[in-house]
Amino acid sequence: MASSMRLSDYKTDVHNDWCPGCGDFAILNAVxxxxxxxxxERHRAxxxxxxxxxxxxxxYINVYGIHTLHGRVLPFAIGAKLxxxxxxxxxxxxxxxGYGIGAGHFVNAGRRNIDITYIxxxxxxxxxxxxQASPTLKLGLKTKSLPKPxxxxxxxxxxxxxxxxxxxxxxxxxxxxxxxxxxxxKAIKHRGLALVDVLQPCPTYNDIxxxxxxxxxxxxxxKGKSIPRIYKLEDQGYDPVVxxxxxxxxxxxxxxxxxxxxxxxDRIPIGVFxxxxxxxxxxDRISNRIPNYRTNPPALQEIERDGKASADISRLLNEMRSSxx
Amino acid sequence: MINMRRxxxxxxxxxxxGSGVDTAASIFAKACALGNLHIFGKRxxxxxxxxxxxxxxxxxxxxxxxAHVDTIDVxxxxxxxxxxxxxxxxxxxxxxxxxxxxxxxxxxxxxxxDSTSRSRSIELLEHHALGRDxxxxxxxxAMKGVKTYSIPCNNILEDITKKRNxxxxxxxxxxxxxxxxxxxxALLDYNYDMLVNAIRYTFRARKSLADMNxxxxxxxxxxxxxxxxVDEIPLRLHAREYEDNTLLIQGNQSIALGKITxxxxxxxxxxxxxxxxxxEFLEANEVIDESNAILVVQTEDEIAAITSAIGAALAGSRxxxxxxxxGFSLMAEALGWAxxxxxxxxxxxxxxxxxxxxxxxxxxxGDLLFAVHAGxxxxxRIVIASGDVEEAFYxxxxxxxxxxxxxxPVIHIVDKALANSIVTCSMFDTSKVSIDRGRxxxxxxxxxxxxxxxxxxxxxxxxGTSDVVFWNTGxxxxxxxxxxxxxxxxxxxxxxxxxxxxxxLDDLSDEEKxxxxxxxxxxxxxxxxxxxxxxxxxxxxxxxxxxRLNCLYIKLLHPFPxxxxxxxxxxxxxxxxxxxxHTAQLSALxxxxxxxxADYHIVKYNGRPISSSEVYNTLKGIMEGKxxxxxxxxxxxx
Numbered sequence: 001m002a003s004s005m006r007l008s009d010y011k012t013d014v015h016n017d018w019c020p021g022c023g024d025f026a027i028l029n030a031v032x033x034x035x036x037x038x039x040x041e042r043h044r045a046x047x048x049x050x051x052x053x054x055x056x057x058x059x060y061i062n063v064y065g066i067h068t069l070h071g072r073v074l075p076f077a078i079g080a081k082l083x084x085x086x087x088x089x090x091x092x093x094x095x096x097x098g099y100g101i102g103a104g105h106f107v108n109a110g111r112r113n114i115d116i117t118y119i120x121x122x123x124x125x126x127x128x129x130x131x132q133a134s135p136t137l138k139l140g141l142k143t144k145s146l147p148k149p150x151x152x153x154x155x156x157x158x159x160x161x162x163x164x165x166x167x168x169x170x171x172x173x174x175x176x177x178x179x180x181x182x183x184x185x186k187a188i189k190h191r192g193l194a195l196v197d198v199l200q201p202c203p204t205y206n207d208i209x210x211x212x213x214x215x216x217x218x219x220x221x222x223k224g225k226s227i228p229r230i231y232k233l234e235d236q237g238y239d240p241v242v243x244x245x246x247x248x249x250x251x252x253x254x255x256x257x258x259x260x261x262x263x264x265x266d267r268i269p270i271g272v273f274x275x276x277x278x279x280x281x282x283x284d285r286i287s288n289r290i291p292n293y294r295t296n297p298p299a300l301q302e303i304e305r306d307g308k309a310s311a312d313i314s315r316l317l318n319e320m321r322s323s324x325x
Numbered sequence: 326m327i328n329m330r331r332x333x334x335x336x337x338x339x340x341x342x343g344s345g346v347d348t349a350a351s352i353f354a355k356a357c358a359l360g361n362l363h364i365f366g367k368r369x370x371x372x373x374x375x376x377x378x379x380x381x382x383x384x385x386x387x388x389x390x391x392a393h394v395d396t397i398d399v400x401x402x403x404x405x406x407x408x409x410x411x412x413x414x415x416x417x418x419x420x421x422x423x424x425x426x427x428x429x430x431x432x433x434x435x436x437x438x439d440s441t442s443r444s445r446s447i448e449l450l451e452h453h454a455l456g457r458d459x460x461x462x463x464x465x466x467a468m469k470g471v472k473t474y475s476i477p478c479n480n481i482l483e484d485i486t487k488k489r490n491x492x493x494x495x496x497x498x499x500x501x502x503x504x505x506x507x508x509x510x511a512l513l514d515y516n517y518d519m520l521v522n523a524i525r526y527t528f529r530a531r532k533s534l535a536d537m538n539x540x541x542x543x544x545x546x547x548x549x550x551x552x553x554x555v556d557e558i559p560l561r562l563h564a565r566e567y568e569d570n571t572l573l574i575q576g577n578q579s580i581a582l583g584k585i586t587x588x589x590x591x592x593x594x595x596x597x598x599x600x601x602x603x604x605e606f607l608e609a610n611e612v613i614d615e616s617n618a619i620l621v622v623q624t625e626d627e628i629a630a631i632t633s634a635i636g637a638a639l640a641g642s643r644x645x646x647x648x649x650x651x652g653f654s655l656m657a658e659a660l661g662w663a664x665x666x667x668x669x670x671x672x673x674x675x676x677x678x679x680x681x682x683x684x685x686x687x688x689x690x691g692d693l694l695f696a697v698h699a700g701x702x703x704x705x706r707i708v709i710a711s712g713d714v715e716e717a718f719y720x721x722x723x724x725x726x727x728x729x730x731x732x733x734p735v736i737h738i739v740d741k742a743l744a745n746s747i748v749t750c751s752m753f754d755t756s757k758v759s760i761d762r763g764r765x766x767x768x769x770x771x772x773x774x775x776x777x778x779x780x781x782x783x784x785x786x787x788x789g790t791s792d793v794v795f796w797n798t799g800x801x802x803x804x805x806x807x808x809x810x811x812x813x814x815x816x817x818x819x820x821x822x823x824x825x826x827x828x829x830l831d832d833l834s835d836e837e838k839x840x841x842x843x844x845x846x847x848x849x850x851x852x853x854x855x856x857x858x859x860x861x862x863x864x865x866x867x868x869x870x871x872x873r874l875n876c877l878y879i880k881l882l883h884p885f886p887x888x889x890x891x892x893x894x895x896x897x898x899x900x901x902x903x904x905x906x907h908t909a910q911l912s913a914l915x916x917x918x919x920x921x922x923a924d925y926h927i928v929k930y931n932g933r934p935i936s937s938s939e940v941y942n943t944l945k946g947i948m949e950g951k952x953x954x955x956x957x958x959x960x961x962x963x
Contacts, residue, residue: 058796065796067796072628076639079632082622083638297620299637302616321571321752322358322361323361
């Protein structure tokens with residue numbers, strides 16, 4: 001099966017009801033391209049999603065697809081990955097889903113460094129409920145369906161992810177499908193918890209962070225050419241990787257991540273901000289306690305034989321005997 | 326006051342939290358169990374780490390005992406608060422064993438005593454025209470016949486310190502508990518060997534502590550026997566011939582063992598009293614044997630607890646989470662997700678007194694209707710409740726079988742009283758247990774529809790199963806699991822899911838639904854959960870008085886076994902509901918399902934578990950026509 005995987009194998013025939021021009025299409029394509037390029041067998045992959053437009057993503061991908069609750073995509077995905085670490089788990093969701101209602105899960109997932117990929121569709125608004133401000137919308141902005149300018153500050157998800165302990169932190173821009181695919185590919189290959197925050201225009205409700213705005217069409221150089229806001233970190237010689245398990249190097253890589261994460265408006269970096277594979281993953285940690293965890297994980301244990309319980313609790317019962325000393 | 330002596334000896338120890346009350350009580354319980362005696366132990370504690378009053382009641386008997394009683398036969402005291410709180414309940418032929426250093430302290434010097442206990446003690450003291458000191462309280466109870474025994478704990482400690490050549494006396498202060506427990510054991514003329522072995526067992530991981538405690542026990546045992554004439558004491562506790570078929574176990578441990586046996590391999594939890602003990606026990610025993618291990622995950626909140634358990638269940642693991650009311654409230658949305666996606670997941674709901682934070686370490690059965698209705702919209706679920714520690718083991722396994730057989734969430738209701746009870750019960754028989762994974766399959770031939778409408782229960786596969794995939798969504802779905810808003814498909818899917826409720830009622834045996842303890846009476850008590858023990862013990866006591874009552878004990882709360890319950894109540898003329906909440910929630914289910922209300926409601930909601938004494942007194946009052954009120958509120962509690 002694996003060798004013959006083509007892009008079309010990862011597509012379903014479910015009607016896609018996203019708005020024309022939505023940035024979600026490009027992210028969907030990038031995920032499918034990444035799965036095809038990695039030749040991940042359909043049954044080995046599970047895409048989990050939250051609620052909102054992005055929540056519909058799994059229905060369009062022909063692998064196991066679990067469309068969960070608002071804000072809860074990470075714990076659903078984590079439960080499945082822990083029960084069977086052999087699964088390739090990808091979680092997707094909106095910025096409201098992940099950084100708003102699901103913020104507690106977003107932060108706490110970092111403590112565990114579970115080997116999954118989390119892709120956030122970041123468009124600054126709650127699209128499916130008609131354009132309210134999301135956690136990433138900047139203070140004072142008034143997107144078109146807001147009755148008043150945004151009274152809250154926008155959060156910096158890259159910095160939160162770093163503080164929480166994510167070991168792969170990247171940003172992509174959805175209209176660059178190939179680049180988004182490359183980033184997702186790296187995130188999937190990364191050993192540990194990976195965040196890919198994808199800047200994604202909402203053509204219906206976010207009339208500020210538009211395709212044209214990202215492309216810098218509102219400003220021109222001396223030749224009359226627009227100056228794009230988006231630039232790629234690696235084009236500036238940026239190296240996100242913590243190469244040695246060294247405190248000083250780790251500190252330095254964290255500091256440059258923070259600095260780059262604060263760039264916005266005039267110049268917006270995309271690419272991998274930070275990658276550190278020296279932190280033990282959650283399944284490394286579990287394997288230290290439960291030696292055969294990876295080969296005999298919770299989901300695959302034979303818990304019964306001919307209808308009888310396979311677990312032997314006689315040792316525990318013996319210690320609880322009234323007569324035991 | 327009724328003489329409870331026929332039911333055994335009620336032994337109580339109390340003290341400030343963090344002073345080793347639990348350890349002392351565990352040693353006494355173990356000593357009794359080693360002597361092949363039956364015990365029922367109840368633990369009471371404040372929401373506090375150090376300083377507030379906690380106590381342990383142990384009813385010990387040569388008969389099977391299922392609940393505590395209100396009267397105290399032996400009160401073991403090493404702090405002033407324990408004396409003031411509990412002395413008024415010591416029976417006239419009971420005794421108080423106390424550390425002499427409590428003498429000379431006024432009730433007014435205790436900042437932690439609550440006003441109810443304080444008023445009760447002061448009333449008793451004033452009734453006897455006495456002062457407000459510990460000495461006065463001892464005099465007051467002595468007037469009704471209670472024997473009091475002073476033990477000079479400090480002198481004993483000093484002697485031991487000299488003997489051990491231990492420079493620091495303070496290291497040994499925790500031995501005061503041991504000294505008082507030992508004195509009570511000696512005064513009851515109970516076997517010294519049992520006590521020593523109980524100490525050895527309790528401190529089996531710390532030999533030096535065991536040795537020190539045994540030394541204190543030996544010294545105190547001999548001292549007490551030499552100083553006091555135990556023949557003047559009417560209470561006797563003697564070890565019985567050895568039988569090796571009982572366990573000494575707590576409720577939360579029994580449920581944990583049930584989960585391991587059931588094949589639960591993923592347990593998530595967020596710390597909450599009284600549910601966390603179970604998860605901690607599971608984590609401590611995570612590697613079960615060579616091929617079985619349970620993964621215990623402490624999540625960031627209860628929402629993550631249940632949703633990660635659902636994720637694990639989708640991957641194919643038997644999965645559960647344990648919580649109490651506040652946590653369960655947070656799980657309501659996810660329950661519906663499991664319902665609509667037909668995911669087998671088990672929630673063990675340890676009720677405590679609500680609403681909100683309520684009485685966080687105290688008991689109540691206030692979440693019955695919430696468990697039945699939690700979540701928006703309509704979806705099938707099973708709600709079962711256990712009434713005692715032994716039953717909880719088997720019910721836990723049933724909960725997982727139900728969850729997989731019917732592909733739905735199962736809520737297993739227990740409560741603080743059951744979780745923190747320590748009892749002797751029959752050895753668990755794992756050969757009686759079966760594991761039924763329902764329609765879980767390893768492969769699918771041809772196309773796969775997760776929600777195939779041809780069956781009520783469709784074949785279920787693990788995430789990762791080769792050659793096929795499926796989808797789930799919290800939206801209404803089609804047979805493949807994709808979103809739909811098609812009105813006809815909606816009806817079909819709702820019907821498919823809700824039909825499980827009929828299937829469950831058809832499938833389950835009567836004893837899985839409800840049990841009638843039929844003593845040929847036309848008056849029946851109806852109850853559920855951990856009230857069972859107090860009711861059954863009270864019924865036995867009443868039978869000795871010539872009053873016969875039946876007990877209908879309901880285990881399956883949802884779907885409600887209406888037909889069976891109606892049949893069982895056919896010849897009942899008087900129905901008495903006993904439960905631990907304000908509104909008599911079981912009665913609401915009865916009214917709704919069999920259009921019958923109880924004639925009397927005996928309820929309790931002061932946070933303290935119901936005792937057999939209270940049930941006995943109230944039922945006797947009703948049966949003798951002395952209680953006219955249709956709603957009786959029980960109030961005992963310290």
